[in-house]
Amino acid sequence: MATGRTHRPATRSRGIPEATVARLPLYLRALTALSERSVPTVSSEELAAAAGVNSAKLRKDFSYLGSYGTRGVGYDVEYLVYQISRELGLTQDWPVVIVGIGNLGAALANYGGFASRGFRVAALIDADPAMAGKPVAGIPVQHTDDLERIIKDNGVSIGVIATPAGAAQQVCDRLVAAGVTSILNFAPTVLSVPEGVDVRKVDLSIELQILAFHEQRKAGEDAGAVPAAGQAVPSPAASAPAGAAAAAVPGAPAAAPLSAAAAAAADDDAVAAARKGRPEGDVPAVMPA
């Protein structure tokens, strides 16, 4: 199994902070919507509101791209789309493989949003021999026996893992050994990858747990927390020192993982500090709605 470092430092090449990189897709989505409506220019305030980011932060982010806008006119929408796309590496075509073509893998294969953003689904791979040759989203599923050849033939550097958790590390190791250097992991497990491989994870249940935490806080002020059915609250005195009691109570996420939504909204330094404290290396990839 591959071992070693699981994520990169807070800054990348050309000195763009990771928190800025995390916000670029938000700007791009808002700008693409403006472009589709043939809006020629946009102010930093309008764009910040559309992207859900504060406008001072947006201006700082764009300064890293060398984009300052024109006073009284704002930013040129088409040019910014180009600049951000180029910065994110989206001006080239990225062949992607999806491994694990069950409910989720098939849904991803059918998602039209990849192709429109420059991600071409080059191959679908599954371990089930019964699926081999069957088309999903018009692409025939191929067997995992051919994984290495498929990666090589298609020049794939990005792999999506949608297998059960128990298979994910082994699939990851094979993808990496075959030349994949970026992985989007949907399986609920932490992957170990060697130096130079980026992993981002999507876990909707974690996002829901964070929402549950906020819901509980909203409701808790008047009602007090009520444990979910079947969950007994352990006695802090019996099982843990007083300081650890809050973390021991079910439903009290004392150390919620840092979501990309939080990363996009927080200050760069705060993000770096929060990342430092995280026990796991790969990065959640769910973006704010």
Ligand SMILES: NC(=O)c1ccc[n+]([C@@H]2O[C@H](COP(=O)([O-])OP(=O)(O)OC[C@H]3O[C@@H](n4cnc5c(N)ncnc54)[C@H](O)[C@@H]3O)[C@@H](O)[C@H]2O)c1
């Ligand atoms: N991240 C999220 O928000 C999210 C949401 C839903 C599901 N999931 C996760 O996604 C994964 C897939 O869920 P699903 O509902 O599609 O499951 P599923 O059982 O429908 O599909 C899993 C597929 O993986 C294949 N598979 C198993 N081992 C494999 C291997 N070694 N190599 C290649 N293919 C292999 C199976 O043949 C099957 O087709 C699970 O880990 C699930 O927990 C994550």
